Amino acid sequence: MLSLTSERRTPWHAIAAGPKMLVLLAATLGAFWIEGVGPILGFAATVAALYMPGGLVFARAGARMLAPVVPFVVVILAWHWWTGALAQGVVIVLRMVALIALANLVTMTTRLQDMLDRVDAALALLRLPQAWRRRLALAVALVIRFTPVLVQKGAALSQSWRARSRRRPGWRLVLPFALVAIDDAERVAEALRARSGEL
Template identity: 55%
Template sequence: MISLTSPVETRAHGWPAGAKLAVLCAATIVLFAVDGLIWHMGFCAGMLALYAAPGRQFLRTGLRRLSMLWPFVVLVVAWHVLTGAAVEGVQIALRMITAVGLANLVTMTTRLSDMVDVMRWLLTPLTVFGLQTKGVELAVALVIRFTPVLADKGRLLRQSWRARATQRVGWRIILPFAVLAIDDAEHVAEALRARGGL
């Protein structure tokens, strides 16, 4: 597993995790409440400016992590072009890029342990009803940690396919990708059992 926190230190690294997550929630609400292509172009430009502010290395790292969105962006825009709603498709794509970009910005400037602490604090009232917060905390941590790991393994699978075949990468890598994900899940489950589970 790898850390999502950026090695480039920024001022945002010292801000409270709860405040950053609250601002992220508010920004996401605004993104979905506001319509208009110009607005969303401005929001996306503002998000990119936040990435650029700490420097070129931070910007490169952030954009690399957002590169996995491009297939979804192409699919959304192509569908809306075919249905005669190209402007709406571009607006949806910009909204998606901005929302995911802001969320990625929070994870890049916040330690995972700090986010888990916020999650624990939010879930504390539910312990009255018998909810075991440790399971939820672990699930959130695993999702955050393993998403880039699986994306990286998918990239390596695509590269391996291109090195060995003349055909385009297609559905054939779905099965080996699923096997890799299941294998990782089994290793994590064995490690958890070895440490006493939850």
């Protein structure tokens, strides 16, 4: 559970974590300056092309990780269609999906420990005590790792509800989702204590 790194090797696996995280940061900042359906579509196509060196299996795995985003895409497009600003909605959706896909690509091709080391090195510039840096770096790395995991589990809970009831789940999934998150947090904490004695 601590690793979402793909076992299928790609050229991106050989690139160090630092450059990949910097590119992700720069792309995230730059994407918000891209306006117009054409340019943002080109950006999304470029991100999609980055999956191709890993083959169709790797690309499909990346596409599956985007499945939980579909409900948000539908809501955003429906709202902007209703308000008569569909083009703006398409830009927002393409930007969101492209950036999530790019973050997933970094996650799929980078070991957790490598990300942890890079974040720790960046925090060293703040001259914080080493113990604090390691904890902050671990927190950042775990957020990056577990965000897609929790999104997938939330989608699975929603699908399970729909399979058993015609009513919309809404707030009823808050408690089971919270319990899933707490259970995962406890398991991770136990694994970290067993491996490093920390936490």
